[in-house]
Amino acid sequence: MVELLFKRLVIIGIGHIGASIARTLQTVPGVVETLVISDTSPAHLKRAQELGLGAEYFADPGEAVKGADGVILCTPVGSFAAIAEAIAPHLTKGCILSDVGSTKQSVLRDVGPHVPPGVSFVPAHPLAGTEFSGPDAGLADLFQGRWCLLTPDETAAPEAVKKIEALWTALGARTAKMTPAHHDRVIAIVSHLPHLIAFTICGTADDLADETRDEVLQFAASGFRDFTRIAASDPVMWRDIFINNKDALLEMFSRFSEDAQAMARAVRWNDTAYIEDKINRSRKIRKSLIDLKQA
């Protein structure tokens, strides 16, 4: 028995995540009555229309949110402040505002002050995504079994939080709540730092002398190949994430750098016990992940 959660739900930004929400909603009809899509990129909006991702399409987010009972920001987090300011005067009382951004303290900072009275803001972050971008990258099973983290503060109405939880459950995800600060630290180590490292090592390889560089590409073994997969992600989205989770990211980077220097030192001085111990710990973490069904 499917429960109607939103009569008029607006997705602002029809990229990989927005399009995946739209695609998934098509597989669970009845959860949303009318899906409205807004994107300031004419090309994305046109493509979303061609793909039939929604029922109505608006270039202007302010127009799109009129009369909506749900709005989800799916653009890069750096654009949230301007969008929140633009849509605020058009939000209907009782509307629930949410997002899918990968940084949560910055989202509260940027969106919070613009949320009008009578509107609940329920920040959310689905831990899902591939390296692909744009409306064509929408996947109907992207959120299946994945976590969606909610970081509402005390200003959000409990019913609003329940509704966003129910939406993500309908989309196939498992939900959990935490504080924005805690979210940002956890995600800094599991997602943001690995991306920073992956982007970096690709550049390091690209800077090698020309002759070696060609061979780096030609003989990319499994380690490097995995790194390039996550390094193929969207530049604007990740630039915004890094800048907007700076404190947690730089702290995790600093911890990682110390540990990597210690490992390099162990290699230099043939400290085999140290190296084996670190690799054995990695294997244990991998095993824990498999036990927790995240791998």
Next chain:
Amino acid sequence: MVELLFKRLVIIGIGHIGASIARTLQTVPGVVETLVISDTSPAHLKRAQELGLGAEYFADPGEAVKGADGVILCTPVGSFAAIAEAIAPHLTKGCILSDVGSTKQSVLRDVGPHVPPGVSFVPAHPLAGTEFSGPDAGLADLFQGRWCLLTPDETAAPEAVKKIEALWTALGARTAKMTPAHHDRVIAIVSHLPHLIAFTICGTADDLADETRDEVLQFAASGFRDFTRIAASDPVMWRDIFINNKDALLEMFSRFSEDAQAMARAVRWNDTAYIEDKINRSRKIRKSLIDLKQA
């Protein structure tokens, strides 16, 4: 038309790569007449026998190589010197000695001095492998379409090099030749450094306060999950690789560290142009890899 390459081929060390060679040879009957398996681990040798990976089984590598026209070292590279010394008196004139080690200067250094007159040493390195270990991890399609790099020096007979090339072609791989020093630099950046980083970041996460650590495991997003996959690899094998490709690995690590520090500095100072430029370069490398069919 299958060509008989070896009448009696010995695999020393029946782990992931050795067992994959054995499994693949079963799919191309006629390339090797008798496959002999040797492993100093009684458990591995017994398991290989249960799996029917070879025709004959020996605990003692010296016994195993008697009368063989081909021998492939498939143990961790740190064991090569002792094994080469042990088998040298038992190698038959005309035998071809090869290996699958991930470091090639160290292999020439450790094995080269023990190679008796009349025996050709043709070092090889298949760029393939998963995070799994042991005789049960043998895969019949592991080398399909992957590169196998050969680093013979002028002491190897041209016919011996051709035979090892033909063996890897029969196993499904593409072959290329390069110098050991060049091999070690290329593989340091595409494989060894990514593994060092992956082992390290798992430890960094594991060192976080207990509360965060559980959530790191629980909410491992895609970035971290990819890292833990390669971090699950065999500790002794990787310890040996790091120690035996120390110079190239530490140089690549040093380059990477400088680049990572520069990226962190750009994040700290909101240098969005720098960050975007680096991410865009990563994407280009990814695209090149896809064009080269390595991804």
